[in-house]
Amino acid sequence: MEPRKRPGRTPAPAGRTSRPRQAEVARLAGVSQATVSLVLSPKPDGKGRIISEETRQRVLEAARSLGYVPDPAARRLAAARNNLLGVFSFTATFPTDVQHSYYPFLVGVEREAAALGYDLVLFTGSSTGGAGAAGPDALSRVRLADGCLFIGRHTPRAELKRLVEDGFPVVHLGRREELEGVAWVGADYVEATSEVVGHLAELGHRRIVLVREDDDAPASSDRQRGFLEGLEAAGLPSGPTTVFRSADPQRDLTPERLRAWADEGVTAFVAEETDTGAAWRGLLSAVREAGLDCPTEVSLALLGSPPADLAGEPEPTGFDIPRPQLGAAAVRLLAALVAGEEAREPLVSCVFRPGLTAGPPRSHP
Amino acid sequence: MEPRKRPGRTPAPAGRTSRPRQAEVARLAGVSQATVSLVLSPKPDGKGRIISEETRQRVLEAARSLGYVPDPAARRLAAARNNLLGVFSFTATFPTDVQHSYYPFLVGVEREAAALGYDLVLFTGSSTGGAGAAGPDALSRVRLADGCLFIGRHTPRAELKRLVEDGFPVVHLGRREELEGVAWVGADYVEATSEVVGHLAELGHRRIVLVREDDDAPASSDRQRGFLEGLEAAGLPSGPTTVFRSADPQRDLTPERLRAWADEGVTAFVAEETDTGAAWRGLLSAVREAGLDCPTEVSLALLGSPPADLAGEPEPTGFDIPRPQLGAAAVRLLAALVAGEEAREPLVSCVFRPGLTAGPPRSHP
DNA sequence: CGGCATCGTTAATGCGTATTACCTAATGCG
DNA sequence: CGCATTAGGTAATACGCATTAACGATGCCG
Numbered sequence: 001m002e003p004r005k006r007p008g009r010t011p012a013p014a015g016r017t018s019r020p021r022q023a024e025v026a027r028l029a030g031v032s033q034a035t036v037s038l039v040l041s042p043k044p045d046g047k048g049r050i051i052s053e054e055t056r057q058r059v060l061e062a063a064r065s066l067g068y069v070p071d072p073a074a075r076r077l078a079a080a081r082n083n084l085l086g087v088f089s090f091t092a093t094f095p096t097d098v099q100h101s102y103y104p105f106l107v108g109v110e111r112e113a114a115a116l117g118y119d120l121v122l123f124t125g126s127s128t129g130g131a132g133a134a135g136p137d138a139l140s141r142v143r144l145a146d147g148c149l150f151i152g153r154h155t156p157r158a159e160l161k162r163l164v165e166d167g168f169p170v171v172h173l174g175r176r177e178e179l180e181g182v183a184w185v186g187a188d189y190v191e192a193t194s195e196v197v198g199h200l201a202e203l204g205h206r207r208i209v210l211v212r213e214d215d216d217a218p219a220s221s222d223r224q225r226g227f228l229e230g231l232e233a234a235g236l237p238s239g240p241t242t243v244f245r246s247a248d249p250q251r252d253l254t255p256e257r258l259r260a261w262a263d264e265g266v267t268a269f270v271a272e273e274t275d276t277g278a279a280w281r282g283l284l285s286a287v288r289e290a291g292l293d294c295p296t297e298v299s300l301a302l303l304g305s306p307p308a309d310l311a312g313e314p315e316p317t318g319f320d321i322p323r324p325q326l327g328a329a330a331v332r333l334l335a336a337l338v339a340g341e342e343a344r345e346p347l348v349s350c351v352f353r354p355g356l357t358a359g360p361p362r363s364h365p
Numbered sequence: 366m367e368p369r370k371r372p373g374r375t376p377a378p379a380g381r382t383s384r385p386r387q388a389e390v391a392r393l394a395g396v397s398q399a400t401v402s403l404v405l406s407p408k409p410d411g412k413g414r415i416i417s418e419e420t421r422q423r424v425l426e427a428a429r430s431l432g433y434v435p436d437p438a439a440r441r442l443a444a445a446r447n448n449l450l451g452v453f454s455f456t457a458t459f460p461t462d463v464q465h466s467y468y469p470f471l472v473g474v475e476r477e478a479a480a481l482g483y484d485l486v487l488f489t490g491s492s493t494g495g496a497g498a499a500g501p502d503a504l505s506r507v508r509l510a511d512g513c514l515f516i517g518r519h520t521p522r523a524e525l526k527r528l529v530e531d532g533f534p535v536v537h538l539g540r541r542e543e544l545e546g547v548a549w550v551g552a553d554y555v556e557a558t559s560e561v562v563g564h565l566a567e568l569g570h571r572r573i574v575l576v577r578e579d580d581d582a583p584a585s586s587d588r589q590r591g592f593l594e595g596l597e598a599a600g601l602p603s604g605p606t607t608v609f610r611s612a613d614p615q616r617d618l619t620p621e622r623l624r625a626w627a628d629e630g631v632t633a634f635v636a637e638e639t640d641t642g643a644a645w646r647g648l649l650s651a652v653r654e655a656g657l658d659c660p661t662e663v664s665l666a667l668l669g670s671p672p673a674d675l676a677g678e679p680e681p682t683g684f685d686i687p688r689p690q691l692g693a694a695a696v697r698l699l700a701a702l703v704a705g706e707e708a709r710e711p712l713v714s715c716v717f718r719p720g721l722t723a724g725p726p727r728s729h730p
Numbered sequence: 731c732g733g734c735a736t737c738g739t740t741a742a743t744g745c746g747t748a749t750t751a752c753c754t755a756a757t758g759c760g
Numbered sequence: 761c762g763c764a765t766t767a768g769g770t771a772a773t774a775c776g777c778a779t780t781a782a783c784g785a786t787g788c789c790g
Contacts, residue, residue: 019531021747031769032769032771033747033770034748034749034750034769034770034771034772035768035769036747037746037747037748038748038769041747050767050768050769051768052768052769055768055769067527070505070746071508071745071747072506072508073437073438073439073441073442073745073747074438074442074746074747074748074775075747075748076438076509076747076775077436077438077442077746077747077748077774077775078747078749078774078775079748079775080748080774080775080776082437082509084437103468110487110489114489118489119486119487119488119506119509120486120487120489121484121485122475122484122485122487123484140433140434141434142434143384143432144434144435144436144437144484162432163432166384166432167383309676311676311677312676386777387776388776396739396740397739397740397741399740399741399777399778399779399780400739401777402778403779420739436775436777438776439775439777439778440776441745441777442744442746442777442778443744443745443777443779444744444745444777444778444779
């Protein structure tokens, strides 16, 4: 029987000059393609050095004279790894409304990814992305990468879980203990918040109120927990009235409300940081409208960093979230998962920021 | 003769769940791998053989339930396309020192890429010169994508040229006419700068000085050209003394220098925008130190947007670079190149910004 | 009723590289 | 000197997908 004709792809036009392949290097050096590959991709452990120095040089010379550059696609296909890490945020990665909110994380993510030799694929939850539909399986696009980093306060649990169950390496930036099996890296809000409360207590404040938004994200509840723990550690009362929770602090936090608290003996306020910074903004404007001076008449603290547009204001007492470090830690963890290693300690400490908005209470000498 | 053993790669561990392949989708749908490929990558021209609707749906259903995503490397290797566009910047894409410099571009890039159905790969080569990225072939990694967008004031010409010669679609964000064959999208600095000068001349300024950094990037020389053209168009003298060029404007731009100019009759200054904003900063502080009021005693204009940390200052007269639109235009151009179409008009107009730092000169009623 | 398009699907490739099993000579050893 | 070992290298895969010749099953027409 005749050998059947070759179906396959049309062979490349002979005349066309294209990038040199290993095969051409091999021909020029008078060796086989496999030898070229062995020479050009040396194994880290010196065990692979079975090619004689002479041949090695011949191959290297041939490769250089042809200007050979390995094809990354082929390389990655053969290695069964793409050296790609995904970054998925549930809002646009580059939001225009919430100015630059993820930027500091990305700084660390990019740097660490580069250091580890990974490139990044940016996915967006909001976009109607090309590869897949915007539907419920939008998340499956991330499988294109070797692993994926997720950023955002709110997370679709079910789909994430699906990825994890399939053995796809996933790291969440932000505490996600309630999602079984999802690796995460987070800031230690509990400890940091507690520390801020301790600082206020040391200054002499006896009644402190936490202002938070109406949001059940872990970042919020962690701060509340740290707040209560801090009160307790300082021996201060911690009733439910010490936490003011509002869906719209800028509306609900009126000057009257503030004065009422002051009359009750509240001398310090603590606000959580969110995307919008609504709690802090509400607090600031209420204090201003009430005509109270900070920090002589009232002390304020911000559990995080101030919004960028408030850069001109006096530096708030509170703590800084080491976002670049968090991003870097997340990438390290993800890379470890991709390499099949185990997850490690996920908490990154925050840095206390003395700031200028807290001082001793008035009645306290 | 016995069929020889299969050398090749060790088959994947049976128990391990890995990313689904077309073969698995095929098995689940009861068809062949080829059918899956035909269904999942439909030819643009409807000429291709058509798979029956029933089979099509079965395959799509199977693919969805498995969360199948095509392997970009394999796709690329098989000489098709990825739906991936690369983004490569010659400095870190998310720099720490020069805050947010590329961010506004990326906003447009991301949005447009999503709209056209592409995902983005952020090549992290330049930031730290990480693993294997330092070499002269650092750029070749971008070949994993269908095409690549390059951002940065300074560009390694040789390597970019190599990519272009090999027929790889490349678009540079920023004018690059001197690089033969490199497509680019840029802001029309010449026209915009000329317009700003015209505005100053109309206000009555007769002597205007341009402050620029010692940098030969096209963005700088375009502004200078526009500046000189603007002077000419307004019938103003344009000697070499009208351009002040300094490697460190914040040092060289002394209050004394400023007063000397004022004595010579200079009533307006124009600064270029750069990554660091050094020219503008130098100008501002020199004016302040010289005790001159702006805009009553001296008019200032900024050829671009002010640095983020000067957001509190009065809005500078000058123009805005429509960065998101530029990013979007670059992506559109790149997508066109990937599709094999021709390049089109690359210039995007800037938007004049009246601002508050320019007014009629003092001696002018 | 046989030839012959037509339709739907599959088998068999190729892309460029990495990885092994295997082969051949040269060398070592008792 | 005979056999085991090592050094140096090659052939034959596999990686996952796209492509296309070929094939079986119809339906159509003369």
